[in-house]
Amino acid sequence: MFRLQGSKTLAVDLTGDAVKAKNGSMVAYDGQMAFKKMSGGGEGLRGMVTRRLTGEQMVMMEVKGQGTCYFADRASEINLVSLHSDTLYVEASNLLATDGGLRTGTSFTGLRGGASGNGLFTTTVEGTGQAAIMSDGSAVVLRVTPQYPLNVDPGAYIAHQGRLQQHFQSGVNFRTIMGEGSGESFQIRFEGDGLVYVQPSERNTVGGDV
């Protein structure tokens, strides 16, 4: 059972079950806990090879036991996500913890990843359960419906879930070349049905100043 202790600490109540968490993110626990590093994030040999090849590095540990375990990472704000046989797409660096029963993997993001400075691949979390993602400042959750598509700055994007198509939009024109760019030339457009998580801060992106 995931809950937030303040906005920057995740508390997980365990009764003999397991959670996966970012390696080294435990800050405190009570009760009996066992921590085990998961080679390749528990994705098996194939997952390990994929991660190594795609550069979507993620070092996870498995926490198992009785009691309450607290997780935090660099005072990042933590957001809880509930999944109901759903897929969450999140940058590996923004994923803090998931229920033991959720499957993690990698998927190709296309051009979007290239522009957001996070590589061309992203991490997927699949199944039913809870996950905790981190953001720089509290994240805003935005709903996307077929009537209301959403445009997001690649640097502020952290995660999305649901059935969403993403398109990479570029507004580069001759003004950009002339140095009169709008600073918002690269955007990801989300269409379909689902939720998008954005953080109130922008990573340095390749297209950031254009």
Add this chain to the structure above:
Amino acid sequence: MSTPVVFDPMTLPSDDNVNAYTFCVELKGSQWFLQKGKMIAYYGQIDFNGIGHGRFERLIRTSFHSPLHASDWVVAEGSGKMLLADRAFDVNSFDLEDGNLTIRAGNLLAYQPTLALKQSIVPGFLTLIGTGKFVAASNGPVVFMEPPLRVDPQALVGWADCPSPCHHYDHGYMKGVMGGLRSLTGIGGTSGEEHQFEFVGAGTVLLQSTELLMPEQATGAVPHEPGVPGGGPGGGGQHGSTPRMPGQLGDLQRRFGL
């Protein structure tokens, strides 16, 4: 609170804060000036155009008066709702009513075109004049103070209604041999607070609650003229400007974003 609030275009606030770090602007065919790269997401049809766009000539004539600053600003135009945020700093909107406010250039995120933006005489600051709304970022919530007042330079965000800003040094502390030694070496305990900004006169002073500065934002150069503070090489009666190397474009480089 275990489940986060989900926003859609209906539930997003109109011209108000979504949370402490995010501000939502509603555009209904209207325009907003926006510092480059501060938009994080938007719904609807919104165009972002650099200031140099010919269509905006009238708009810029009335509300944008710092030519060499132009490359840092864009005009958002259209209809929809857009979210603004800046490096996870606190953002807040302020209303000006036929007033004036001077703000550190890096702290200003966006403003309505009913306000006119001008460069302040104080280097690194911008002045907004008129009636309208603007959005500013600060590290920690903004505190409003009444002059007369002395403030730490790093905590200063801006000031409104024209109190007079000036430097203040604790002279007594720096005086004499011991004082000289202290100011040079720090030995003997300088408190780090010997230099302040002093405000006197009627008005309001805005402070942020940390001494962490927002990264400096280039405000653009002012014309090279005698009597213009910070008027670049040769400005302010100073000599010995660095000679320009051949092939160096100087200010033009900035202008064209090279």
